[in-house]
Amino acid sequence: MGDVEPIRTAAASPAAPAHANPAPPAPARVTFDRRELDRILDLYGRMVAAGEWRDYAIDFLKDKAVFSIFRRAMDVPLYRIEKDPKLARKQGAYSVISQTGLILKRGPELPRVLAVLEKPLRTIG
Numbered sequence: 001m002g003d004v005e006p007i008r009t010a011a012a013s014p015a016a017p018a019h020a021n022p023a024p025p026a027p028a029r030v031t032f033d034r035r036e037l038d039r040i041l042d043l044y045g046r047m048v049a050a051g052e053w054r055d056y057a058i059d060f061l062k063d064k065a066v067f068s069i070f071r072r073a074m075d076v077p078l079y080r081i082e083k084d085p086k087l088a089r090k091q092g093a094y095s096v097i098s099q100t101g102l103i104l105k106r107g108p109e110l111p112r113v114l115a116v117l118e119k120p121l122r123t124i125g
Contacts, residue, residue: 029060031065039114040081043118052119055069064082067082076099080096081113092106
């Protein structure tokens with residue numbers, strides 16, 4: 001009769017409660033905010049309407065956000081629009097990179113950097 005084990009309840013269990021050991025937070029990712037994405041998609045929409053571009057992809061990585069622009073879905077990107085916060089104080093967080101890896105424009109203001117992708121206006125006459 002003396003060999004009876006006590007009944008264990010959830011509170012007396014050796015495992016710690018869930019709130020005491022929270023899971024480590026997921027690593028922060030760099031993203032485009034709504035204003036930046038609106039500006040990029042505005043340019044993208046105009047270029048699709050002009051028949052220049054056909055597809056895009058967005059990657060949110062740990063160190064940068066990348067908007068890739070394609071002529072066809074199976075190609076390598078024609079251009080990459082990158083946001084790299086680590087470069088914000090040096091060269092500017094935004095850059096446009098060509099298919100060959102050449103940096104076409106870099107700077108702190110997205111609209112100025114995107115201007116390199118704008119088509120010049122032609123006269124009709």
